[in-house]
Amino acid sequence: MMASGQRREGAVASAVCFKVSLQVKVDEVNRMRNTEVAASARRRGVEALVTGRNSQALQSPRREPVYDRLASGYDGAMKPLERWFLARLRATTLGEIPAGARILEIGAGTGLNFPHYPKDTRGVASELSGAMIEIAQGKEKPRGVYLVRSSAEYLPFPDELFDAAVATLVFCSVESPSRAFAELRRVVRPGGIVSLLEHVRPENLLFGPAFDALSRLTVALFDDHFNRRTAEEARRAGLHIVRVESHFFGIVQRIVCRV
DSSP, X not given: OHHHHHHHHHHHHHHHHHHHHHHHHHHXXXXXXXXXXXXHHHHTTOOOEEOOTTOOOXXXXXXXXXXXXXXXXXXXXXXXXXXXXXXXHHHHHHTTSOTTOEEEESSOTTTTTGGGSOTTOEEEEEESOHHHHHHHHTSOOOTEEEEEEOBTTBOOSOTTOEEEEEEESOTTTOSOHHHHHHHHHHHEEEEEEEEEEEEOOOOOTTHHHHHHHHHHHHHHHHSOOTTOOHHHHHHHTTOEEEEXXXXXXXXXXXXXXXX
């Protein structure tokens, strides 16, 4: 009984320490907004916000994230695909994360992955779009997961803070995949898992060129690249590719990496 109590106390202490360290880091970023350092950070597109209606965040001079205008209809548009195959693949992607790991989700969007988080999950769900975060705030998630507004390319976290990271349908729309993968390598401890679910350029001789052409339209409309080779990007960034599973005629891949 004493050992069990000590374990519970240790878990509580760990959760408290994590929340405090996270808040301190975000507060530090927010304090920069009235300094020359803040101007430099804004130029780099750094945004961090532990969500809350009265919270403040660094604002980037770039245009508002395109998904701000898509947020209200996003869940409805995704619903048929979720029922068809995406929900199952999301669950499998989150299932790669070891039990008890402190996790980071980048591009959490409207929180469609929240139902697939293990109940004891601790960590951060980050998202650049403020409008999507507003929707995610209203969804149930594990108590140990905190919503943070952040660009995938400039994460406001210390080195090696997380045990694992997850992203679903994110690397198609980040401005710089190489920079985002470099950040994941920085904030996830060595040996940690990075589990991805992404739509990619299919290798099929017919589909591949078709997706190259389609990508010109989708990038113009909503910054979505339909012809990225995400597993290769991860490999070039220095992640070790453990496994790649292709689904839906090679258009969708589950990519499991190790830092």
